[in-house]
Amino acid sequence: MEKKSNSGEWEKMKKEINELMTEGRDYAQQLKSQLGSSSSQESREHLAKKILESYHKSLTIMNYSGEPEQVSPYSHGGGSPKSDDSDQEPRIIKSSKKSMPRWTQKVSITSGVAIDRTLDDGFSWRKYGQKDILGAKFPRGYYRCTYRKSQGCEATKQVQRSNENLMLFEIIYRGVHSCSQAANVGSTIPVQILEPNQSQENENLETVKESLDIGHHNYNHEAHVHETASYPLPSTPNLESNDAYMLQMRDQNIEYFGSTSYSDLGTNVNYDFMASRDVGSASHSTSNSPSTVRLEPPYQSFDPNHPFGGFGGFYS
DNA sequence: ACAATTTGACCTAG
DNA sequence: CTAGGTCAAATTGT
Numbered sequence: 001m002e003k004k005s006n007s008g009e010w011e012k013m014k015k016e017i018n019e020l021m022t023e024g025r026d027y028a029q030q031l032k033s034q035l036g037s038s039s040s041q042e043s044r045e046h047l048a049k050k051i052l053e054s055y056h057k058s059l060t061i062m063n064y065s066g067e068p069e070q071v072s073p074y075s076h077g078g079g080s081p082k083s084d085d086s087d088q089e090p091r092i093i094k095s096s097k098k099s100m101p102r103w104t105q106k107v108s109i110t111s112g113v114a115i116d117r118t119l120d121d122g123f124s125w126r127k128y129g130q131k132d133i134l135g136a137k138f139p140r141g142y143y144r145c146t147y148r149k150s151q152g153c154e155a156t157k158q159v160q161r162s163n164e165n166l167m168l169f170e171i172i173y174r175g176v177h178s179c180s181q182a183a184n185v186g187s188t189i190p191v192q193i194l195e196p197n198q199s200q201e202n203e204n205l206e207t208v209k210e211s212l213d214i215g216h217h218n219y220n221h222e223a224h225v226h227e228t229a230s231y232p233l234p235s236t237p238n239l240e241s242n243d244a245y246m247l248q249m250r251d252q253n254i255e256y257f258g259s260t261s262y263s264d265l266g267t268n269v270n271y272d273f274m275a276s277r278d279v280g281s282a283s284h285s286t287s288n289s290p291s292t293v294r295l296e297p298p299y300q301s302f303d304p305n306h307p308f309g310g311f312g313g314f315y316s
Numbered sequence: 317a318c319a320a321t322t323t324g325a326c327c328t329a330g
Numbered sequence: 331c332t333a334g335g336t337c338a339a340a341t342t343g344t
Contacts, residue, residue, distance in 0.1 A: 127321060129336060142335070146320090
């Protein structure tokens with residue numbers, strides 16, 4: 001009777017480790033898919049770092065037992081609230097919605113580059129809901145994989161636009177793609193940072209977030225956030241008017257950011273910390289201008305893409 | 317006509 | 331009770 005009172009914690013640890021390993025695997029997949037492509041070395045380095053991080057954390061958890069601060073990573077079930085999370089069987093990775101990995105992607109849109117190639121990831125999303133978030137000026141869009149019914153892909157994503165920065169979009173991905181499209185891409189994760197389980201109670205979430213945004217991304221000492229997506233919208237003064245409209249289209253495009261080749265996207269890697277239900281203040285994510293504003297050689301041109309009234313080809 | 321989207325209602329957790 | 335998340339019927343676009 002020395003140490004056996006932590007059965008619950010052990011369960012948590014198992015879960016955490018499982019998630020971490022899954023994330024690491026995803027990262028590895030990304031890295032693998034990028035090896036063949038002409039991706040920036042920084043990106044690969046970043047991925048490698050993330051992989052190592054996942055492993056490191058997993059090992060740390062395994063070697064350390066005594067963190068009572070671990071809260072369930074999925075505070076708010078959301079998805080299916082009916083089934084309780086009874087972790088009974090140590091089965092191998094069950095398709096539990098709660099165990100779904102989550103990662104946040106921040107996308108900054110800037111004029112200069114076109115996301116033509118980037119937006120063609122091959123992932124199809126279907127909007128299934130929209131909700132007004134407290135404190136958030138703009139509604140949050142809920143999307144699911146189009147193949148959810150066909151192939152049972154449970155991947156979902158949420159798109160939330162910043163209150164102030166219309167060019168800042170926070171896309172939260174949940175779950176992994178199990179559809180053929182995912183297989184095509186090879187990596188379910190776009191290009192962002194997966195979120196371990198340490199997203200517990202971050203008192204200063206916002207602070208941490210912003211800090212990470214500007215000065216905490218010291219992963220690549222040489223990477224100057226070259227990834228900046230640009231959109232043909234900054235030219236419009238009255239974004240707020242059409243923002244709602246554009247937002248939708250935007251998210252559609254943004255979702256495709258990263259995946260195959262994210263040579264030119266404005267994705268700001270940020271550690272995502274579940275905002276829990278604390279929207280009251282979290283909504284104030286003033287992602288001031290991150291140093292991501294980078295004008296890359298204009299591959300195509302943001303002209304052809306007219307989101308105002310007629311998206312390039314989508315709207316006739 | 318089909319499929320995706322829209323919008324409101326409903327549900328559950330905190 | 332409130333807020334977030336999902337469902338489902340209605341609508342719209344192609």
